[in-house]
Amino acid sequence: MVSFFRKKKPEPAPERRYSTEELAAAFPDAQVREPAPATPAAHPVVPNDAPATAERPAPPMSAPLPPDVVGAAMEAEAAGVPAAAPAPAPVPIPALAPRPAPSIPDFSKLQFRTPEQIAADTAANKAAWRERLGGTALARSIGSVFSRNPRLDDDLLDEIETALITADVGVTATTQLVESLRKRMKAREFADAQGLLTALRADLIAMLKPVAVPLEIDAGTQPFVLLTVGVNGVGKTTTIGKLAHRFKSEGRTLMLAAGDTFRAAAVAQLQAWGERNGVAVIAQGQNADAASVAYDAVQAAKARGIQVLIADTAGRLHTQQGLMAELGKIKRVIQKLDADAPHEVLLVIDGTTGQNALNQLRQFKAAVGVTGLVVTKLDGTAKGGVVFALAREFGIPIRFAGIGERPEDLRVFDAEAFVDALLPESLGSAPAPA
Ligand SMILES: Nc1nc2c(ncn2[C@@H]2O[C@H](COP(=O)(O)OP(=O)(O)OP(=O)(O)O)[C@@H](O)[C@H]2O)c(=O)[nH]1
Incomplete structure (x- = not known):
């Protein structure tokens, strides 16, 4: 009372x-x-x-x-x-x-994955990566040292060094890896060559883990604008088509902007991907102003309540100052409609490019502020080791990897699956480093 x-x-x-x-x-x-x-x-x-x-x-x-x-x-x-x-x-x-009864979620409708299902999905994912990368020159050059029964000595380290450099891992990243292994070998940390190779696998995975950060689409941002950039022919338009397939199957509403107004077939190529996935494409035709296409598209996506807008841009060499400046203009024009857009600037890098990819990233980062990477064509290259060099030097998230031309061949970048696809299968079953 x-x-x-x-x-x-x-x-x-x-x-x-x-x-x-x-x-x-x-x-x-x-x-x-x-x-x-x-x-x-x-x-x-x-x-x-x-x-x-x-x-x-x-x-x-x-x-x-x-x-x-x-x-x-x-x-x-x-x-x-x-x-x-x-x-x-x-x-x-x-x-x-009386206090109203609290509403209790219907747990029967929630889908929990059992540890067995998670393990099965992980195994299936690894198998897909191995299927696509296992036979490549990249896998052959790194896997070569693992496939025989080497002795634990300096020759083994030399062999590892050569394999990593051949795979375009880069001199700095390779030296760092090999010198760390050498120290640990001298400290008698490894019982045999197999122990050293297991440590190398763990080091390779650890190098990539910090950049294996998946793209998060913020549901509260509509439209979430994704701007794709990169040099000519790296696979931007194809990647956009694959992303459209992915986002559509996740149940998102999306729209594409045909901002590659330079290459004659680019608009038609994007429209074909749009038709295939049932996605609207905003286009103005060849030679139109790319910034104007992007502006129209953001406006249309806002008006229609679209969740994700993916904007294509023409391929340009990172050394072409005028064209690089145009990217800055596209960004500024989009920002008139949404100050935070683009919410992701995806630089598409051709995995067969090798060390030149480092220069590309440096220039695009300066021109437009890259927030994520897609490394394409890893299915047919000896040079995909550049992924390690990119990770080490820039630490920018690698969102996706292109491991083939089918829509489902654009994979969320998975450090462990990638490394294990390059190594003999027996090593890949070892537990992942923390
Ligand atoms: N094997 C393989 N081929 C790919 C992959 N991604 C793209 N391609 C191919 O690369 C070629 C070029 O792809 P596009 O998407 O046209 O490249 P782009 O960057 O849009 O080209 P530009 O507009 O000229 O700058 C096409 O033949 C694609 O099929 C991949 O992950 N693996």
């Missing part, structure tokens, strides 16, 4: 004070405060079908108590003595509406 009084903000303390005798006279037998018996409702009760709210509705206070009674009650409570009751009638206690 006293707690009920607390709900009323105390008025300024009244001048009048009750003596202990007056209080005792009002409550002759109240030495110990008992919980008050329930009193029938005297106020309108909140209907049961009132809108459910997180908070229980505050009881209505239609008959405010005189301030001096409230003040006395609070004082008396502080003194451990019951307060004097209001003279005419006991204060009616409003009945509380």
